[in-house]
Each structure stands twice: as C-alpha cells, then as structure tokens.
Amino acid sequence: MNLVNLFMFFMLQFILFLGCSSSIDSGVRLDIQEKHVIMDNGIVQVNLSNPEGFVIGIQYNGLDNLLEVLNPEFDRGYWDIVWDQGGKNRTKKGAKGKGRLDRMDTTNLTVIVKNEEQVELSFTRTWNFSLEGKLAPLNIDKRFIMLRGSSGFYTYAIYDHLKEWPAFDLDNTRVAFKPRKDKFNYMVIADDRQRFMPLPDDRLPGRGQVLAYPEAVRLVDPIEPEFKGEVDDKYEYSIESRSNYVHGWISIHSSESNGIWLITPSYEFRSAGPLKQYLASHAGPTMLSVFHSTHYSGEDLIMKFGPNESWKKVFGPIFIYLNSMSDGLSPIRLWEDAKHQMVNEIERWPYTFPASKDFLSSAQRGKVEGRLLVRDRYISDAFVPVSGGYVGLAPLGDVGSWQREYKGYQFWTITDDEGYFSIINIRPGDYNLYSWVTGFIGDYQYNNVINITSGCNINVGELVYEPPRDGPTLWEIGIPDRTAAEFYVPDPNPLYVNKLYVNHTDRYRQYGLWERYADLYPNEDLVYTVGISDYKKGWFFAQVTRKKDNNTYQGTTWQINFNLNHVNINGTYKLRLALASVHSADLQIRINNSNATSPPLFSSGIIGKENTIARHGIHGFYWLFNIDVEGTILVKGNNTIFLTQANNNGPFVGILYDYIRFEGPPDINFIKDQN
Known part of the structure; x- marks a missing residue:
C-alpha cells in the first residue's frame, strides 16, 4: 500500500467512525426539570424520568429519540427485577419461576458528580417494613454516567439487602432498551449471527402463529414477505456469558445509518460463570444486558435470601454506545466499530470514573x-x-x-x-x-x-x-467439552426454519428439533454400536420423549452395543456419564438387561429444570455420574447398555449428553490383554 492509499485508508476510517463526534465539545451539561433530567455532552443527549430513573429518550445524530416513542416512558429503557417473597410466602405462580416484575422505579434523584468532564446521577429507592410483600426488600441505587467526548453513556446499580429484613427470592435482573422499530431493522450479536429482523407487529395474532410456547412464533403473514414462514424466538439469540460483551441494532437506511449497542466489559457480576447462557438482542427491537436469570438452569439459580442475611452487589457499569455513518459505506462497518469500542471498554476495566465507593478501582x-x-x-x-x-x-x-x-x-x-x-x-x-x-x-x-x-x-x-479415572478407556462416545454440539443435529422441519441458522455452526438453534427424533425413530429407539457407529451421525443430540398420535409422550431407551474380548469377573469397571444438560429427566441404566421393570443399575431420579431443549441451547448445567459396573454382569463378546429416560411428561423432557466413557478395571494384566 503506497502512502497516498494509506492516507486515504485512514481518512476513510476516521470519517466512518466519526459519527456525530464532530459536534462542538462544550463539556457535559445537566438540566434538571420537574419531571425529567437531561444529560448532554454535545454528542449524545439522554433524557431520564425524574425521579423514577427510566431512560425515556436518547437523542443522537439528528434523531430526536432512538428509543421507541410509541411505548410508554417506563417501557423504553429501564432496569428491572423479577422477585418474590421467600420460603413459605412465595406465591404459587412464583414457585414456578415466574415471580413479580418490578421496573425498579425510584423515588429520589441525587446529583453525585457535576462538572464539564462528567455527570453522575443516582436514582434511589429505600425499602422499609411498610412495603413488605409489595416491593422486594432491597435498597436500590441506579446510577447513570455521561463523560465528556463520549458517544454514549454508562449505567450501573447497587442492590442492598439488610440483615434484619425479611427473606425474599430474586429470579432475574437486567437492563433493557427498546430502540425504535421504524428505524432499527438489522440486529447483530456476533460476526456470524446477524440479520435483518422481523417487526414486533409480525408476531401479533393474524400475522404470527404461536407455537409450543409464547416466545416462539411462526410468521405466517409478515409485513415484509421475506420473513414469511420463518420462526422468530428470542431464545434463538442467546449468548454464553464468556462471549456476551457487545450486541445491538443498526438502523439501515439510504441516507444515514446509526448503531445502538450494549457493551458489557466484564462478566464478574453475572451469575453462574462463563458458560451461563443469557438472552441478548431479539425482535422488538429489544436489547438486554442480563446479570442474573434462571434460563438454562431453572430453580437452582433462584437467588434465595434468608431473613437474617445481608447482601450487597454492584451490577455494571455497562456502556450504551452509539455510532453512525454517512452514505456509500457498508453499515456493517458500524459493527466493526462497536467491537473496537468493546475492546477499549474491556481494557479500561475496572473503570476509574464511577463515584460509588462500592465500585472498586x-x-x-x-x-x-x-x-x-x-x-x-x-x-x-x-x-x-x-x-x-x-x-x-x-x-x-x-x-x-x-x-x-x-x-x-x-x-x-x-x-x-x-x-x-x-x-x-x-x-x-x-x-x-x-x-x-x-x-x-x-x-x-x-x-x-x-x-x-x-x-x-x-x-x-x-x-x-488429575481428572477422574480408574482404568483404561475401553470405548468412548463424544468429546468432553460440556456441550452436545458434536453429536447429530438434524435439519429442522421446513415449516420451522430460521434462515440465519441454515448451514450454520449453531444449527441446534432451530425451533422444533425435539420433534425430529420421532421423525427419525418413529417406532424403535436409537441403537449405537461401538466401533461401527459414528457419533457425529448416529447419536441424536438430545434424548427426548417420543410424541404419539394422541398427543401423549413416551420415554425412550437408547442402546449402546459393545464387544469385550475378555471380562475380568473379579474387577470393577466404570461407566462415566457426563451430561451437558438435563430437564425433568429420570435416567435409568441397565446393562445386559432390557427389562424396564427390573431394578436399574443406576437411577438419577427426576433431575434438572434447565429447559435447554426448548430454548435451543446445546448445554445447561454440567453433570457427571460415575457408575461402578461389576465384572459379573458383563460377558465376553457382545454387551449392551440400556439408557432409559423414563419420564414421559411432555416434549421438552430429556437429556443432552456431553461424553460417555467405559473404563476397564485398574488391572495391569487386563490392560495388556485388551491392548
């Protein structure tokens, strides 16, 4: 590249990502009104309700509001929690994980920092016993920060439960933003997961057909014909915490393109570690930064606080980033800029500017x-x-x-x-x-x-x-990677396709794959023969129930056939079952005994509430079972392990296997014989 071309290249990058940052930099200004408070740094203007602390408007690049003006003010940009009373006071509905939604509207505004370089606002709500049963027993402090020269703003919150307060449960907490549906039509959550999206109107009765659960809708008469026949489901766009740093929406129009992005520079404050899956952007348009949820985990991740338990936690800050681009350049470059900004935010973590003493430098x-x-x-x-x-x-x-x-x-x-x-x-x-x-x-x-x-x-x-190991590997199925991704994932029913995932590495994100098992195995269950079968083709990714003609379901029994050249009848073999997810499953294991009424060698009982199968995931919690197998129940020659999932209560009951290994006894002579 010669010097002229190099100069032109850098000028192009500068113009592309400049957006509105060419506005006159006059520092950060704050305007407090009776019902509203406005932060403005000359690039972005953010309008918040006073004293509730809802983000009701974002002005940027000549647009009066990037958020959905058709929604009420409390339904544009907000923090929320799903909670319930604890223990015996938990409501029946809440016991099923629904809880009570609280938009966390606050009652007091305090200006924490105000100068030309930074504004930080604190919206607070203080709990007392007169609110018992009405609001979650939490003191809430929602913070909003705007910095000079920044193309966006930050938000974080401190939750505080005092020791003397009553017990309660917290199911879910997050930040949500809803961009304008008439502007933002292209969603990006990863390099290979981005597309034009249907409108929320397409999901309404007459245009959309609700499928097995309300979140999944088949678009039968969408406004844009290109979406006809597709399935829209927010769970198809979930992201693992370890990859959930930036996602958002682009407004692609002929004259100007704008991007709005949620950047989460750290997942230290999210629950359940790096593999936990969270909702992100989806049709609405909606963009979420979720910090805690029971999705892909179930009741095990309901936060339960006792009546004498103190707790305080800082969630965030996260960054709401805005960028824009003029005519003639691919708007997808806005995504590249957003990723670049994400890297900048990660490198600056932990931030130096939050004023709360609870956020540590x-x-x-x-x-x-x-x-x-x-x-x-x-x-x-x-x-x-x-x-x-x-x-x-x-x-x-x-x-x-x-x-x-x-x-x-x-x-x-x-x-x-x-x-x-x-x-x-x-x-x-x-x-x-x-x-x-x-x-x-x-x-x-x-x-x-x-x-x-x-x-x-x-x-x-x-x-x-030193990983669990008693003896040599006689055979194995799959890869120990905590997912079922390496197993056979079928093509979806043509009626239920999301075009994004056609010929995609995440093909398991298609709707209705659980029904394909009965299509492939209408009468007999899966049989896998060690040394002959290929788990990439012959091991269905989920052991699910089989739907019958009368809309009932039956449990399934899979078989693993394997050959032993020698059996040590005095030795103990080991069957290791690593599971990638379980939902309401009862796993029973029998060896060389197909009689389902006889006592199993192993029974898990009904375990798991992860609902991963319905939510198009490839893993939930990781489970590991180590099962002793006495040599007396094995035979020289052909042997069969029967894996029975006995619960028949619905279509989403099932197991995602991660890896199965059969080990021989820890006997040196036996090892030599097998080799």
Whole structure:
C-alpha cells in the first residue's frame, strides 16, 4: 500500500467512525426539570424520568429519540427485577419461576458528580417494613454516567439487602432498551449471527402463529414477505456469558445509518460463570444486558435470601454506545466499530470514573497467577501444560459449585499455550480457585482458600488436575467439552426454519428439533454400536420423549452395543456419564438387561429444570455420574447398555449428553490383554 492509499485508508476510517463526534465539545451539561433530567455532552443527549430513573429518550445524530416513542416512558429503557417473597410466602405462580416484575422505579434523584468532564446521577429507592410483600426488600441505587467526548453513556446499580429484613427470592435482573422499530431493522450479536429482523407487529395474532410456547412464533403473514414462514424466538439469540460483551441494532437506511449497542466489559457480576447462557438482542427491537436469570438452569439459580442475611452487589457499569455513518459505506462497518469500542471498554476495566465507593478501582483489587497442568495416568505419566483451560475464582463452595453460584462475583481467565494464567482485578474476599479443561471430564478445585486483599499478588505455583479415572478407556462416545454440539443435529422441519441458522455452526438453534427424533425413530429407539457407529451421525443430540398420535409422550431407551474380548469377573469397571444438560429427566441404566421393570443399575431420579431443549441451547448445567459396573454382569463378546429416560411428561423432557466413557478395571494384566 503506497502512502497516498494509506492516507486515504485512514481518512476513510476516521470519517466512518466519526459519527456525530464532530459536534462542538462544550463539556457535559445537566438540566434538571420537574419531571425529567437531561444529560448532554454535545454528542449524545439522554433524557431520564425524574425521579423514577427510566431512560425515556436518547437523542443522537439528528434523531430526536432512538428509543421507541410509541411505548410508554417506563417501557423504553429501564432496569428491572423479577422477585418474590421467600420460603413459605412465595406465591404459587412464583414457585414456578415466574415471580413479580418490578421496573425498579425510584423515588429520589441525587446529583453525585457535576462538572464539564462528567455527570453522575443516582436514582434511589429505600425499602422499609411498610412495603413488605409489595416491593422486594432491597435498597436500590441506579446510577447513570455521561463523560465528556463520549458517544454514549454508562449505567450501573447497587442492590442492598439488610440483615434484619425479611427473606425474599430474586429470579432475574437486567437492563433493557427498546430502540425504535421504524428505524432499527438489522440486529447483530456476533460476526456470524446477524440479520435483518422481523417487526414486533409480525408476531401479533393474524400475522404470527404461536407455537409450543409464547416466545416462539411462526410468521405466517409478515409485513415484509421475506420473513414469511420463518420462526422468530428470542431464545434463538442467546449468548454464553464468556462471549456476551457487545450486541445491538443498526438502523439501515439510504441516507444515514446509526448503531445502538450494549457493551458489557466484564462478566464478574453475572451469575453462574462463563458458560451461563443469557438472552441478548431479539425482535422488538429489544436489547438486554442480563446479570442474573434462571434460563438454562431453572430453580437452582433462584437467588434465595434468608431473613437474617445481608447482601450487597454492584451490577455494571455497562456502556450504551452509539455510532453512525454517512452514505456509500457498508453499515456493517458500524459493527466493526462497536467491537473496537468493546475492546477499549474491556481494557479500561475496572473503570476509574464511577463515584460509588462500592465500585472498586484496580488499586483496591488483587491478582492471582499460576500454572495449570493435567495428568491422566492412563494416557501419559507426564504433567502436560493446559492450553486454553478456564481458571477462575468464585465464592467458596464444593467442586464445580461455580456454575450454580449467584450471590457473589466471579473472575475467570484462560491459560496460555504453556498453561500459565493470570487473574486480575479481583475484588477482596475469600475464594476458591476452580478450573475445567476441554478434553477431560470433571472439575478441578484448588485445596486452599484464597484470600484476596487490596493490592495483593498471589502466585499459587503449579497446579495439577488429575481428572477422574480408574482404568483404561475401553470405548468412548463424544468429546468432553460440556456441550452436545458434536453429536447429530438434524435439519429442522421446513415449516420451522430460521434462515440465519441454515448451514450454520449453531444449527441446534432451530425451533422444533425435539420433534425430529420421532421423525427419525418413529417406532424403535436409537441403537449405537461401538466401533461401527459414528457419533457425529448416529447419536441424536438430545434424548427426548417420543410424541404419539394422541398427543401423549413416551420415554425412550437408547442402546449402546459393545464387544469385550475378555471380562475380568473379579474387577470393577466404570461407566462415566457426563451430561451437558438435563430437564425433568429420570435416567435409568441397565446393562445386559432390557427389562424396564427390573431394578436399574443406576437411577438419577427426576433431575434438572434447565429447559435447554426448548430454548435451543446445546448445554445447561454440567453433570457427571460415575457408575461402578461389576465384572459379573458383563460377558465376553457382545454387551449392551440400556439408557432409559423414563419420564414421559411432555416434549421438552430429556437429556443432552456431553461424553460417555467405559473404563476397564485398574488391572495391569487386563490392560495388556485388551491392548
């Protein structure tokens, strides 16, 4: 590239991402009115209701309001919680995970910071016993920040439950924004997950046909014919926490394109660790930054607070970022700019500008570093550096408890090629160190409690994970990666297609795939033969129920056939079942015994409330079962394991397997015979 072309390239980038930042920079201004309060830095103007703290207007790039002006003021930009009374006072509806929606309208406005460089506003609501049963027993402090020269604004909140207050449950909390439907028509949540979206009107009766649950609608008469026949469902656009940093909407029009984005620079304040799936942007247009929810997890992730339990947590800040572009350039470049801004925000974390003492600066936080090795003695005696393993600090608990943790903060990183890791900006407190490694089953937990203090730098040295193992692998199905993605995912019914996921790596996000099992196995269940079958083609991604003609369902029994050249009748074999998700399933295991009325070798009982199958996920919680198999029940030659999912209560009952392994006894002579 010559100098002229190089100059033109950088000028193009400058023009592309300049947006409205060419406005005269006169610092940040604040205008407090009787019903409204306005923050304005010459680039963006944000209008909030006073004292409720709803974002009722965002003015940018000549548009009077980027938010949906047809909605009432409380339904444009807001924080909310879903909560219920705790214990025996929880309502019957709430017991099913519905709870009570509270838009967190506040009663008092305080100006925390006001100068040309920054404005920070605090909208608060104080709880007292006269509100018992009416509002969640929380003191709420919603903050909004605008900085000089910034093309956007920040918001965060502090929730505080005092020890003497009553018990309560918190099911869900988030920030929501609803851009204008007449402007924002293109949604982006990832490089390979972006598209023009249908209108909310297309989901209404007459234009949309509700399917198995209200969120899933088949578009039978959409305003734009290109969407006819597609299924729209917000769960098709969920994102894992570890990837959920930026998403949003683009207004694509002939004269000007604008982007509105939610940037979450850290997931330390989200529940359940890096693999937890959360709703993001979806038809509406709607954009969400969810901090806690029971989706893909169920009742295990309802926050339960006792009557004598104090709790305080800071959620955020998150950044609402705006960008724009003039004629002649691809509006998708706005997405590239949003990703660039995301990187900037991550690098600035933790921010220096929030004024609340509850948001801790980098100097008030600590650091943990070390190296992670793995040793599986039946593969190698060597201590192998873990590349790409997840290592994290989470509140004290049992092995693997981080995935069900929700009251505290979590801090995660990924090991480098040599197994080294560094976890930075950890809030003070006591933590366990946890890890898991793709390619190996189970969870690692460091034996010692790690106490983080301000400014500390702790080196834990070399940590060795020895995954569960009793004997050599006789056979295995799948890849131990905590998902069912490697198994067979069928094409959707042509009536229920989302075009985004046709020939897509996330093909499991199509609606109705659970019904395809009965299409492929109308009478007999899946049979897998070790050494002959290919799990990529012959292992259906979910063991679901089979729908019958009278709209009832039946449990299913899958078979694994395998051959043993030798059986050690005095030895104990091991069947290891790693599950990627479970919903209301009763897993029963029998070996060389197809009689479903006989006592099983193993029974899980009904477990799981994750609803992953209905919500187009490929994983929920990780489950690991280790089952002893006495050599006396095996035979030389052909053997069969029967995996029965016995619960027949509906279409979404089922199991997503992650990985199955059958190990021989820990007997040296036997190992030699098998080899």
